[in-house]
Amino acid sequence: MYISNDNQNIFNLRMVEILSWIRKQKNRTLRVLTSFVLLLNALTLGATAAYSQSMSTVGFEGAASLPDHSLTNPMNLTDKAVLPGTDVQSSVYGNVYLNGFAKTLGASFTVTPAAPIPVFQISQYGQSALNDGRVMVTVGEYNANYNLIYNPQLNTWESAAPMPVKRNRHQQSTLKDGRVLVTGGFLPLEDYSPSHKAYLYDPQTNTWSEAANMPQGRAGHSQSVLSDGRVLVAGGEAMRETLDTAYIYDPVSNTWSKVANLPFDLAGAGQSTLLDGRVMVVGGSSLVDREWRPSSKKSLLYNPTTNSWSYAENIPILGDNAGRPQSTLLDGRVLNNSKGSYIYTPSTNKWTKAEIIPTGFYPMEQSLLPDGRICVSGPDGRGGNAVYFISFNTPPKLSIDNTDQTVWKEDGRGVVTLSGKVSDMNNDPVTISATIAGITKTTIVSNTSSSPSWTLQWDLNSDRLPGGTYTNIAVTASDSAEAVTSTYTGLITVNHAPNAPTNIQPGSFSPSNPQMIATGASVLSWTFNDPDAGDIQTAFQVVILSADGKSQIYDSQWVVSSANTFTVPANLINRGSVAGWYVRVKDSKGAVSNFSPLAYVRINTMPSAELTSYTDGQTLTDNMLTFTWKYKDADQQAQTEYQVVGTNDGWKNWAYNSGEIKSGSTSHVAGPITSGSWNFAVRVKDGTEWSEWSFRNNLMLPNAYEPNDTFEQAFFVKMNESYASAITTATDVDFYKYTAKANGVDRLTLNVPKGQNYNVHIYDSSKRLLAAGIQETDIPENVLYEVTEGQTYYFKIFGVNGGFSGSSYSFFLSSLTLRNDTRYEYDNNGNLIKKSSTAQSQ
Template sequence: MKNQKKWIQFGLILILFFTIIPLPSIQKYTEANETEVWTEVSSMNHPRKSFQSEMVDGKIYVMGGQSTGDQKIRHSSSEVYDPLTNSWTEISSMNYNRSSFESEVIDGKIYVMGGYSGELTNKLDKSRYVEVYDPLKKSWTVLNSMIKSRSAFDSEVIDGKIYVMGGDLSEDGYSTEVYDPVTNTWSRFSNMNLNKIYTSHVINGKIYVLGYDDSNAERITTLEVYNPRSDTWTSLRDLNKNRRYFSSIVVDGKIYVVGGQEDDYLNYVEVYDPSTNIWTELRPMEEKRSHSQIQEINGKIIVMGGKGYPSHSYLTSTEMYDPNTDNWTQMPSLNNYRYLSESQVLNGSIYIMAGSDFENSVEKIETLPHTPQSVKAQINNVQKIQLTWDVVNNADEYMVKRSNSKDGPYEIIAGNVVENSYVDQNVETGTTYFYIISAVNQIGEGENSNEVTVLNYVPNTISPGLIDEEELVEGTSLTFNWHPMDTQNAFQIQIDNPSNEVVFTSEWINTENSSYSVPENVLERGNVYGWKVRIEDKFSGTSPYSDPRYIKINSLPELMITSHSDNEQVQNNSVSLAWNYSDLDNQEQLAYQVIGSQDNWESWSYNSNEIAPLDKTHTTPSLGNGEWDFGIRVNDGLEWSDWVYLNNILLPSSYEPNDDFTTAFPFTYSSTYSTTISSDSDVDFYQYTASQTGLDELTLQSTIDNHYEVHIFDGNQNLIGTGASLAGKVYYLVEGGQTYYIKIFSRDGSFSEEPYSFIVNPLELNIETQYQYDENGNLRNK
């Protein structure tokens, strides 16, 4: 990104006394910065020169001045520029029109003093008037006037007081006075030794003025200093070069003087060091100029416009001086000539306003590099953090700064970064880092970028899912899990489809839990998804998303019953069922289950339980006669299919012959068996195997006129229980795995074509022990 600097060597070889004297080299603005030129912004509402400007709360205020076009007037108007809207707005006019006056800012208020007043044709009408503008009240207030009328003078502020010195006075140009805003009073202080000053500066609470005493035969440009504590002026060292209409500025406590006029325009530059009272000549400017604008940005001196050689022409050229290298650099030229103009530095840009040519136009140059945008931080792995940002066109390099705390303080971890990316390899796992980026060019460092936060941690050991292929998973109501982190404060889940399109993103969920249950209707069977998680720690650091884990939602297996159809009558009480099996995920059938009901699924009369063999057939034991419904489901190793039903299957009463123990008809729990006692000697025997040790319940039902008896026998044909149809229920103890017989017969020889029915179920016992105590708390009974 960094462009190679172009150099233009300006040399002039003069052969004088056989000595070769080289002139200084001038550096051009780099190619990167050639894209940054002076740009026209909104023009002021009034043309003006010899005016004043001040900056308050990020806005530029201009006041007064004069115009020399068709309308030769001296202004009292004022206006303010807002860089956010690029607009000038007229504010209240001053109470007096004025040019060549002075202004200062104290506590956010603008004070204006003196200058030429009245009609423009009367230049000698100097003013004593003072007034103040309050941006909050948007109004001017007249204050006590100065002691003397002044124009073309200088002013400075020390400790909240305004000091004014000299001016274009017909007499007594040495005079000074000071204003106290608290008391609204002016008072004199010691006169200067000079009676013509051009510039002044405050350094360490003292006022330095540059000028000369025109009472001397030779006008020698010199310097003196005022100490407010002792109310004394002290003459200091003369400049190396006499000059008028020069520009000066303070950088790092030293006074730099550039250009000006003597017999001709000058490009001489020198610097004064108050600590040594010495003027030192510096490398001269390329352009000879006077009345130029001068500003400082990041320790660099920018000189703009003015009047120069040849033919007293107005200038557009600008150049920059670097005190560290004693080099001047050509900068882009102004769009318009500027003389008797004003300039301000705002947000790293220089604004230059009005002047003798194009008197209401305003232009700016963004001298400092722009703020890096779109800063991103990404973890390459737990050992590296990759930072990227957009290229800044007017930057030569970048600085990367890091902190372990939000909003700093920051440490510079990399300077001279020439690409718009950087890899931070000095990181620790589980630590949150806060980064900002700044851009740097020849003038200095721009503003810091927005802070980007990264938690140097990638959630791991997450399930379900695989990285390189999908894992077949059960159901659409999944729970995602990952390895917990001690400082986790919140997490967020994202689910993508195979095209990396986001299907679902959760909100940030404030919890230390390391699991998440996917809401319903997010996942669909048969689809492939990639899910990932990122976490936020207690320091607001956000990790990147984990690598996606790929899952495929299992498709339920399917079956189709092939052995029977609905409403079919079968020939015996053992039903042989068969089905076809299919699975979209090519999984084999690993289990099945068959159930049957005789009461429209209010209860199960038959349950095969889950059977592991791969067979796709099943034969029930002998079931009770009557109408049955059957259900079948299959399992693919992950999930059960939906139930597939066979309805209204009619089973016969094919229990005969079952007249003794050897021909007893086998039956199962929970099935209802129904048949008739067909003669006075007819006896029906049944047998079953107890599923568990405990109490079984037999329920016998018949018409009230049929007096049927039931006897219960164990496997050794010992009678263990009796009952009658009118009683309804018989309870008896059984032992799991043993055979038991049921005998049903007419006790009085009666019989009927009306059927009887019975059903056997294991009885669930709830046994509660109660304890009885006497009045002393002793156990009496339980």
């Protein structure tokens, strides 16, 4: 028969009074006295069945231990499951009550039965979970004194050494070192006086030893182990009074110390230590004028650091007061099963009612096992006991490596990776999934209690992730009951490697028809192209191979540059040799392209020109010279251009320059050339590069322009050709004439010998002066004047103040081309405020 907390308190007072009287009677045996008390208990509560059952199940005080066979009854798990709110068909060994992961506060849980405590219906006992996962129950009520240990793996109970002195309404906690601390309680053999004794049980040796006495005897107090391993004992009751005092026991020093009193006296409260180190005390009752009054629905919080008490939200129970049993779950919430089930969330300071406990079951004690389950025990409502395990599902915890990453297909780095660690207190398999660009990846992680690593990967060779950047990717971890989501906050750059360079120059992709190049112009070029818009080249590598593509001639290695050209080192490849080259590039992310196709080139064999006209030192009789030469090219390329130049000052200046003439001719007429000693040179081009110069030196030429000292003797010249002559005496002057080709402005440029000051005068066909160039010594003359197409114009060159020189002067006639530049200026409103034009000659 279940005894409520309030009735139990009334009963305890009666027991104390009756047993005090009985112990004064010397003519009764202890066995009879105890039997009388049990009978009175049964009659008081109208439960004779409970009496008969208790008598037949447990012996009297002398029976400290029980036969093993009575503690190892097998569990019956074959009965049907029932839903909350329906009757539970219970037997001594219990039927299955299974919520099937119902939802309470968003947390899934299951309730499963275990082998019940194999004795008569007990109350006012102690219970705690041992560090190895077993559960220990200490019973010392009335005529009984025994300890039992439950093995969850075998679902069996076994006896353990009894307490040194039997007691009830004591409190029990498992210390961090594995020992069990039992404190206080009423002593049935001492008129139910409150005990100040404390004992330590060692599960390793199955022995008891005394701990330091509490400063104040008490029973019905609350007790829990603090985060630092010490134990807080609060409240309770003594003879006809409830207490507000609190003490802390230090198992290392085996000492007790006084701490701040509770805000009010209370007994029978629930107590557990929160994950942040504070202690929550809930409910309880107070004894006023020998009457028990539900003291509160209040929730108190003790802070060991500040040694102070504060209030939390009241527990929202209906009816009488709350109290035991109470535990802090592994996730930090508090489960109180005193009057129904209530769950407290410290982060929100809120209580919420839950439907957890099976109908008809009256929980008295509960313990948190190391694996997170709650073992709750108490009367089954039918004269027996029941034990249930409440397994709260703890959502998995997910961590993510938020390192930035850049990936691309090529170079073996084409994999996007999300990784991290996952843990699950329930050791459930956890499914982890994430989606990038509509492509979902999933993995299942086992052995999650050990925080294993997880990895999700997208292979760009098979998963077509578009190029671009990705961040804030949701990653979900689900243990099938609950799911949590975290976010990858790093930056993933899916990069596409550049395409192989295009527009490869120079080169032919056919090794049998290589492109001819000159060693002096071995500049390689290409075009960078990348699928990712806006990407740029950051480096290149050029490799030059032999004609068969097997031997490497040169490797530039990676050159950090955005340039799309590369100059081949001089003399790297012999003239006449064939070689191939290719190039690859990197983009701004470091992705590497493929090599371009192998482009073949042939290094040009330089052509040559051998002058065949005249001989060095020859004296000529004509100022009109005809140069001839023999063209040679080992590559059988035809001559495409030639150039003839001459000097009469030892190659300080070119007094004669034919310019680069595009022609395959091997002869050239020059002249008339001014008198004096001349050196001439010719070079040819094979379409690829120019040959070396071929020289003819010290040719002596007569003065073909003389006499040209008057208008009538003026020497006829052509435009756009260079001419050279000399002022040989103080009275020498030189006249020239030409015919204008078009209306406009002509220009005469005169270069004077060093140290001389020559002037030039321009005349029209009527011999009237049009213009003059009168620069100072050593300054060339540059004279502009208007002309009419078809008209004859004269110009005279003479030394100022009779100046003359053995060195030649040179001149050049050309038409002036003008370029008009117009500049427009506008104000801020777009209005034209200024217009200016300039003309520049070209």
